[in-house]
Amino acid sequence: MRRSNQLPEVNAGSMADIAFLLLIFFLVTATISSDEGINRMLPKECLTGDCGGIIADKNILEVSINNKDEILIENELATLEEVKNLAKIFIDNNGDGTCNYCNGNKDEISSVNPKKAVISLQNGRHTSYKQFVAVQNELTKAYYELREVYSMNIINKPSDKLSKEELKEVKDAYPFILSEAEIK
Secondary structure (H helix, E strand, O other): OOOOOOOOOOOHHHHHHHHHHHHHHHHHHOOOOOOOOOOOOOOOOOOOOOOOOOOOHHHEEEEEEOOOOOEEEOOEEEOHHHHHHHHHHHHOOOOOOOOOOOOOOOOOOOOOOOOOOEEEEEEOOOOOHHHHHHHHHHHHHHHHHHHHHHHHHHHOOOHHHOOHHHHHHHHHHOOOOEEOOOOO
């Protein structure tokens, strides 16, 4: 009997098949984190033709974040904690007295009606993303809180128990109008 100095060969073809199957298995079973960002809908197409109209200055709340992440509301420094309350006061003002559900002070220099109130958000080139999102969140909270009050006082239901029609009514009462365009 003669012994050979060769080692037995391993079939590498089946190894490649197993590696490929494992790769496919991990790709199929792995969860991919979802994208995060600000959930906003683009405005609908203007059907009336007057969507580029002039907005009265008193119906625009100017909120800006400078390059140092400082928040300015109507060109005055404000803290992040003040943003929500100042926005609520502006939106719910009822300056023209036509809003029967508003609880505002009827201040003559603030918005005339929640349906006409526009919040203009500006930011500097070097504003941090974190600060921008934090201000967006505070503005969103202002609208959600006003809608919740409307839901409880007018419809007598919490906002999470509303039907589609009731939810539409609440959103029509306090439409979320936020502009990130430059003011001219």
